[in-house]
Amino acid sequence: MKLATILISALTATAAQAQDTRVWSVDTPKEADAWLRYGTLQSDDQPLAFTCVRKSGQVELGVVIHKPVNSPQPASVTVASEAAAVTLRGRAEPLRDGALAGAEFSTLAPVAAAFRKTGLVTVTALGESVSPPPAPKGAVRKFFGACK
Secondary structure (H helix, E strand, O other), rough: HHHHHHHHHOOOOOHHHHHHEEEEEEEEEOOOOEEEEEEEOOOOOOOOOEEEEEOEEEEEEEEEEEEOOOOOOOEEEEEOOOOOOOEEEEEEEOOOOEEEEEEEEOOOHHHHHHHHHHOEEEEEEEEEEOOOOOOOOHHHHHHHHHHO
16 A cells, blocks of 8 residues: 555654644645645654545545554545545554554545535544544645546
């Protein structure tokens, strides 16, 4: 899973330290995958990330949770934005102090439209939710624009 390389060390910062410095960032290079990340810039602290192959219509997400898993396993991953929500078949992989849960969804899903409109997103896996502050709507639109 390509998100694992980005998020593998996300649990190294304490929650209090990281929360103060975490921001949304978007990267949409013409010749590479597009990324929308929530984390500390220029560090491995990235508890939530979305990526896509340009113009693929599919978005892969990765979320770091604190509940440990012993080995890779199936996991339901719910993505919600305001009234729109979708529960996806995903996977969880062990990290040092928790797990990386991932799943994939379409840029045409109602939750993608709601996220574009509001900048709000909550991702839940293995009973734990990550609810960052709202993403800048322009960054979300730029990301999804590269993906579809």
